[in-house]
Amino acid sequence: MTMPKAEEPLAAIFARLIAQTGPISLMHYMAEANARYYASRDPLGSGGDFITAPEISQMFGELIGLWLADIWTRAGRQAPAHYVELGPGRGTLARDALRAARRYGLDPQVHLVEGSPALRALQHDAVPGATWHHDLSSVPQRGPVLLVANEFLDALPVRQLVRIEPGWRECLVDWRDDAFVPIAGPKPMDAAVPESYRHEPVGTVIETSPAMATVVYEVAARIAEQGGAALFVDYGHDAPRTGSTLQAVRAHRKVDPMTAPGEADLTCHVDFAAMAAAAQARGARWLGTVTQGAWLRALGIEARAASLAAASPAHAGKIAGQMARLVGEDQMGTLFKVMGLAAPDWPDGAGFPASAR
Numbered sequence: 026m027t028m029p030k031a032e033e034p035l036a037a038i039f040a041r042l043i044a045q046t047g048p049i050s051l052m053h054y055m056a057e058a059n060a061r062y063y064a065s066r067d068p069l070g071s072g073g074d075f076i077t078a079p080e081i082s083q084m085f086g087e088l089i090g091l092w093l094a095d096i097w098t099r100a101g102r103q104a105p106a107h108y109v110e111l112g113p114g115r116g117t118l119a120r121d122a123l124r125a126a127r128r129y130g131l132d133p134q135v136h137l138v139e140g141s142p143a144l145r146a147l148q149h150d151a152v153p154g155a156t157w158h159h160d161l162s163s164v165p166q167r168g169p170v171l172l173v174a175n176e177f178l179d180a181l182p183v184r185q186l187v188r189i190e191p192g193w194r195e196c197l198v199d200w201r202d203d204a205f206v207p208i209a210g211p212k213p214m215d216a217a218v219p220e221s222y223r224h225e226p227v228g229t230v231i232e233t234s235p236a237m238a239t240v241v242y243e244v245a246a247r248i249a250e251q252g253g254a255a256l257f258v259d260y261g262h263d264a265p266r267t268g269s270t271l272q273a274v275r276a277h278r279k280v281d282p283m284t285a286p287g288e289a290d291l292t293c294h295v296d297f298a299a300m301a302a303a304a305q306a307r308g309a310r311w312l313g314t315v316t317q318g319a320w321l322r323a324l325g326i327e328a329r330a331a332s333l334a335a336a337s338p339a340h341a342g343k344i345a346g347q348m349a350r351l352v353g354e355d356q357m358g359t360l361f362k363v364m365g366l367a368a369p370d371w372p373d374g375a376g377f378p379a380s381a382r
């Protein structure tokens with residue numbers, strides 16, 4: 026029997042491509058690296074590379090399910106409702122959210138948008154009855170869309186622009202002396218830089234993500250046309266900022282993003298101000314952007330933790346620790362943000378006060 030040939034490392038493919046055609050954009054590097062990274066593995070959990078909120082505690086998914094059921098109920102319980110999740114990982118969030126939503130009368134069709142064959146297999150077990158999609162285009166066009174994306178946008182590729190002496194350039198990746206090195210490209214990119222950044226000092230980096238904006242734009246269009254609401258949860262900032270946020274994580278540690286592409290998770294912070302603008306430009310209502318800690322508290326995570334602890338006193342300490350991880354200021358509570366969107370004629374969402382807009 027012949028063994029299947031091991032896949033050629035992405036680093037070797039990139040090195041050859043660069044030798045033949047010149048440096049590649051950082052955006053191309055990140056897109057290919059993450060496609061390779063996710064296709065073949067389950068990166069979540071203690072034995073993997075990183076852990077996410079739904080894997081920390083069932084409370085996270087439950088409160089999301091409750092939020093969806095609440096806004097759907099107040100919008101008039103339209104059917105058929107569609108639960109749509111982008112990048113569902115192990116399917117844990119969907120499982121917890123749907124269990125909670127059903128308790129409040131929301132039993133939607135389930136659509137999971139997932140590119141990774143390895144993760145689809147895990148989602149199959151966690152969410153029986155779901156339908157899988159490569160992108161949003163095949164999700165049904167009738168009935169409200171209740172969409173969730175946790176740590177999805179941050180995995181999409183960003184374009185970085187760097188200010189050098191003569192002006193702005195795109196950040197490219199070159200292959201020199203057996204290593205990937207970031208360089209400034211040759212073409213002037215000043216026209217792509219927003220007016221407010223034109224006069225930043227030499228060395229300034231800014232990030233834009235056409236891929237993230239495209240996803241939010243498409244979601245906004247669906248919601249505006251079909252009704253519905255969406256929650257995007259990710260780490261990021263709600264005011265524009267400069268500087269590279271690209272990072273690579275492997276086995277729960279930060280590593281150099283230029284080493285071993287395809288073997289570590291590459292992420293960038295989400296520019297939530299830009300995402301809110303993209304959503305509104307396509308007709309969705311921006312409900313607001315708040316910190317994960319504030320949002321989970323407003324949804325009642327403390328009461329939920331107390332009731333779980335009362336039901337299982339032996340685990341009270343563990344449950345308190347999980348809650349602290351999700352809401353703690355020095356943990357996920359502040360760096361992570363929750364952005365809510367809804368159809369123009371849908372009501373406000375729980376946990377998004379007027380001050381969050």
Ligand code: SAH
Binds near residue numbers: 059078115175
């Ligand atoms: N939401 C999950 C997993 C986050 S990891 C959780 O919170 O645990 C990122 C997820 O997005 C993975 O499921 C990954 O396979 C998926 N993903 C990343 N890039 C994608 C793309 N371009 N298209 C579809 N899915 C993608």
